[in-house]
Amino acid sequence: MNTVVIAPRSASANADRYAQMVKASKKAEWQIDRDLLQDRRFDHSRKFLPDGLSHVDRLSFLGATEARLLSQIQGRTYAYLFGLVERFISAKMLDQGRAHVFDDQLAFEALVQFSSDEIKHQELFRRIEAMLAEQLPTGYRQVADPNEVARAVLAASTWSVLALTCHIELFVQAHYQKSIAPGEDLCPLFKDVFKFHWKDESRHVVLDELEWQAEHAKLSPAERDQAVNDLIALVGAVDGIVQAQAAADADYFIGNVPRSFSADEAQHINACVLSAYRWQYIVSGVEHPHFSRLLTHMTTPEQMARIQAALAPLMGG
Numbered sequence: 001m002n003t004v005v006i007a008p009r010s011a012s013a014n015a016d017r018y019a020q021m022v023k024a025s026k027k028a029e030w031q032i033d034r035d036l037l038q039d040r041r042f043d044h045s046r047k048f049l050p051d052g053l054s055h056v057d058r059l060s061f062l063g064a065t066e067a068r069l070l071s072q073i074q075g076r077t078y079a080y081l082f083g084l085v086e087r088f089i090s091a092k093m094l095d096q097g098r099a100h101v102f103d104d105q106l107a108f109e110a111l112v113q114f115s116s117d118e119i120k121h122q123e124l125f126r127r128i129e130a131m132l133a134e135q136l137p138t139g140y141r142q143v144a145d146p147n148e149v150a151r152a153v154l155a156a157s158t159w160s161v162l163a164l165t166c167h168i169e170l171f172v173q174a175h176y177q178k179s180i181a182p183g184e185d186l187c188p189l190f191k192d193v194f195k196f197h198w199k200d201e202s203r204h205v206v207l208d209e210l211e212w213q214a215e216h217a218k219l220s221p222a223e224r225d226q227a228v229n230d231l232i233a234l235v236g237a238v239d240g241i242v243q244a245q246a247a248a249d250a251d252y253f254i255g256n257v258p259r260s261f262s263a264d265e266a267q268h269i270n271a272c273v274l275s276a277y278r279w280q281y282i283v284s285g286v287e288h289p290h291f292s293r294l295l296t297h298m299t300t301p302e303q304m305a306r307i308q309a310a311l312a313p314l315m316g317g
Contacts, residue, residue: 021207028199044136047068054070070273083129170285173205235311253269
């Protein structure tokens with residue numbers, strides 16, 4: 001990556017951005033039942049995730065019904081994992097808000113609203129899981145507990161948690177805009193869930209960036225170096241969850257298809273789901289141009305090389 005210098009913003013410019021986010025949040029407020037669910041149900045005659053995210057089109061030996069089921073299983077996990085990460089994001093943003101209590105009240109309000117949005121998303125994804133549990137076969141397994149993950153993540157440095165959060169909310173934008181929104185063959189309710197999710201996250205990512213840059217400015221070179229180590233460890237932990245969930249989902253899929261797969265086909269299914277999940281939750285964020293610019297600006301060339309070396313095994317496929 002080439003070094004890109006991002007000029008620090010003035011305090012007044014940041015205050016204006018926080019104020020804009022408060023105004024935008026009030027204007028875009030939505031409710032789960034009134035505006036989104038409205039007693040609708042998921043259409044299981046359609047895919048949930050597009051092929052660009054699920055990678056099911058790479059499994060040419062699957063029939064149309066089988067490919068659709070695998071897409072729906074991945075869609076279920078997509079909602080579950082967003083609910084999981086939003087547990088630690090909401091807690092971190094409450095912490096960030098406290099720092100503004102006696103400073104910028106608009107920043108405080110913006111971050112409290114940010115956390116409130118994430119709590120709403122967690123409720124939404126819990127309800128989606130309950131709806132899908134009624135419609136999909138039994139035996140689906142969630143491999144990680146959101147509270148345990150949140151405790152582990154929040155033990156890391158604030159810089160690394162804000163970096164991970166910014167990464168997540170940037171890939172939310174890319175997934176919806178490039179893959180989900182254009183997917184004409186997808187379940188309408190599934191598309192709407194992530195349309196409303198995207199509306200909120202498009203504001204949140206502005207706050208992520210502001211808070212991350214402010215935290216970066218406070219740290220010594222040694223503290224920044226440790227924060228980079230923490231970020232590498234957090235991405236490794238995300239990959240551990242991704243690997244375990246991919247294996248669980250592949251087994252769940254294979255066990256609910258009314259035919260047998262060869263050992264080679266089963267291996268391809270496992271590899272495909274893992275590749276898809278790494279793309280969804282790690283690679284698509286790392287490769288987002290804005291995240292790349294921010295990370296490059298806030299690291300030294302040696303730190304960037306360490307990050308790239310850690311990411312290299314995850315970037316293929």
